[in-house]
Amino acid sequence: MRIALSLTVASLKMYFRNRQAIFFSLFIPFLIMVIFGLLDFDRFSGADVGIVDQAQNEASAAIILQLTDRTDELVDVELGSLGKETERITDGEIDAMFVIPAGFAEPGGPVTVSATTDERSPQRAALAVALLDQILGDLERQAASTPDVTDSSVTKGPAKFGTISLSTLEGDDRSYTAFLVPGIVAMSIMQLGIFGVVFALVQYRQQGVLRRLKAAPVNPAQFLFAQISTRLSISVFQTLILLLVGMILFDLAVGDGDVVSWLLVIALALFGGILFVTMGLAISGVARTEEVAAPVTNLVSMPMMFLSGVFFPLDALPGVVTIVTQFLPLTFLADAMRAVVTDGSGITDIWGELAGLAAWSAIVFAAATRLFRWE
Amino acid sequence: MNNAGTSGGPVIVAKDLRKRYDDIQAVDGVSFEVYRGEVFGMLGPNGAGKTTTVEILEGMRDPDSGVALIDGIDVTREPMRVKKIIGVQLQANAFFDRLTLSELLKLFGTLYGHSVSSQDLLDRVDLGERGKSQFKTLSGGQKQRFSIAAALVNEPAVMFLDEPSSGLDPQARRNMWELIKGLQADGTTVMLTTHYMEEAEELCDRVAIVDSGRIVALDTPLALVDGLLETGFRNERPTREATLEDVFISMTGRALRDE
Numbered sequence: 001m002r003i004a005l006s007l008t009v010a011s012l013k014m015y016f017r018n019r020q021a022i023f024f025s026l027f028i029p030f031l032i033m034v035i036f037g038l039l040d041f042d043r044f045s046g047a048d049v050g051i052v053d054q055a056q057n058e059a060s061a062a063i064i065l066q067l068t069d070r071t072d073e074l075v076d077v078e079l080g081s082l083g084k085e086t087e088r089i090t091d092g093e094i095d096a097m098f099v100i101p102a103g104f105a106e107p108g109g110p111v112t113v114s115a116t117t118d119e120r121s122p123q124r125a126a127l128a129v130a131l132l133d134q135i136l137g138d139l140e141r142q143a144a145s146t147p148d149v150t151d152s153s154v155t156k157g158p159a160k161f162g163t164i165s166l167s168t169l170e171g172d173d174r175s176y177t178a179f180l181v182p183g184i185v186a187m188s189i190m191q192l193g194i195f196g197v198v199f200a201l202v203q204y205r206q207q208g209v210l211r212r213l214k215a216a217p218v219n220p221a222q223f224l225f226a227q228i229s230t231r232l233s234i235s236v237f238q239t240l241i242l243l244l245v246g247m248i249l250f251d252l253a254v255g256d257g258d259v260v261s262w263l264l265v266i267a268l269a270l271f272g273g274i275l276f277v278t279m280g281l282a283i284s285g286v287a288r289t290e291e292v293a294a295p296v297t298n299l300v301s302m303p304m305m306f307l308s309g310v311f312f313p314l315d316a317l318p319g320v321v322t323i324v325t326q327f328l329p330l331t332f333l334a335d336a337m338r339a340v341v342t343d344g345s346g347i348t349d350i351w352g353e354l355a356g357l358a359a360w361s362a363i364v365f366a367a368a369t370r371l372f373r374w375e
Numbered sequence: 376m377n378n379a380g381t382s383g384g385p386v387i388v389a390k391d392l393r394k395r396y397d398d399i400q401a402v403d404g405v406s407f408e409v410y411r412g413e414v415f416g417m418l419g420p421n422g423a424g425k426t427t428t429v430e431i432l433e434g435m436r437d438p439d440s441g442v443a444l445i446d447g448i449d450v451t452r453e454p455m456r457v458k459k460i461i462g463v464q465l466q467a468n469a470f471f472d473r474l475t476l477s478e479l480l481k482l483f484g485t486l487y488g489h490s491v492s493s494q495d496l497l498d499r500v501d502l503g504e505r506g507k508s509q510f511k512t513l514s515g516g517q518k519q520r521f522s523i524a525a526a527l528v529n530e531p532a533v534m535f536l537d538e539p540s541s542g543l544d545p546q547a548r549r550n551m552w553e554l555i556k557g558l559q560a561d562g563t564t565v566m567l568t569t570h571y572m573e574e575a576e577e578l579c580d581r582v583a584i585v586d587s588g589r590i591v592a593l594d595t596p597l598a599l600v601d602g603l604l605e606t607g608f609r610n611e612r613p614t615r616e617a618t619l620e621d622v623f624i625s626m627t628g629r630a631l632r633d634e
Contacts, residue, residue, distance in 0.1 A: 002488075003486055010474060204471075208468070209469045211467075213486075215433055215463040216463075216483065217459045
């Protein structure tokens, strides 16, 4: 144990004296976070709108028709009851809810559509409201320009087709950065585990450091234990730094800001760290030189980076693809991290992800014990 | 002072060691014994099987057959016990980057379960001033000397040196020789490999000449030379009292150049 401990301390010293490694493990995720955070991909996607049609008349039908006609543009419209749509907007499934009141635009009836927007997705909600405003304006002009000559009650027609009464719904942070940051944190845990271990071991092997250790009374388990505990310490350190950056730059809240959420974050950094460090050990058994190590590590990490819901939600992928991607190791880690950080989930909410991580760890551990070699 | 036991028998025993790599029989039935306090040399051309033999004795490599004993301990059965009492300098020496020489010696001390004074060890190999340097910044001779310091952390009974002076300039080589003589004076048994004959003559009490995985001769350097002369061998070159190396040393001095 003393041997493993002193090897761990020595590796940590080596890591913190390696400015390049620190640069790559901290600055790169930081950079990705800032770039993607500023780009805010969310802005480019369409708005989901729920409509509650209590009027069921010509006017409401016209509004719905117009809105659904623009589906191919920027909105996705669904009709539902007030209860159902209220629930959907509370859950963050839709960005705006329009309620067309009974008797809307009928003589003496109300002329106001009430729109509730989700402040967590302000851009998409604003887009939907702007569209509604435009449609109401169009319909009003249409009504004015086609006076009904056969109907003497033309003067009784809607003086104003409609106005919008706006209200916003406050809720948990649903911004893109709140989605992105936990994903980047998970991705960094993966990168640190895989790249850190593979390149350190390839270097030790090529320099002959591993041979020198083999000549000393050190057994492989002690050495591997030191490798894993070193990386796990760095993994936790890196996770905390990146979350702090997210809090400062993007006003991110970690869970409900309580100790339990932070402890869960640390637990996930350790749990994910074990999985990916072990994966690195397995890869280092196959990729024995730097020339091979670079492409192999990329081959393993790249698909996970883009298909595990780090940068965009998995449901943006075609359904067939998600059948596979939902089981990727990084998907479990990113989902769990996001649940804890963004939704403030407790351990009982993420047991599925934890089980997925545990299953992958078992598989990868079995592979590592077969593939790892000293020389 | 060191881990040497009290028995008077051989401290290294190799009995009919064999090791095959794919289609090459690297070690083909090597047997010898090394006695306590001896400096034993293994000579031979590249690929003769010197390093493989030494690695088997160090517990780095299992032989296909044969027995290797260090201080009576079977190397194949108890490699960890053997590794604890031997000092090893490998042919290609490498240590962790970004640790200082002092930190490396402390770390190696822990690996062997010894608490060491890194300053004493560095002083012993003339690196007393370099405790805060990193291994990769050292010159070739300094690297070799440091790897001997690292091999001394456990005060070993037996020291294995694999080509300790290869690649060194004459000054650094002579310095290395003094260091090895110092080890012997301290009572350490030394087994070294080399392909420098003058090194073997200077240092070794007995040498084994190895070729194609077999020992072809084993005796004191003097007896081996006498044996050759008895066969009627005569050196075609006129024998002189000095060599070109003597000229080199007299003109460039003995002082080390790598500091």
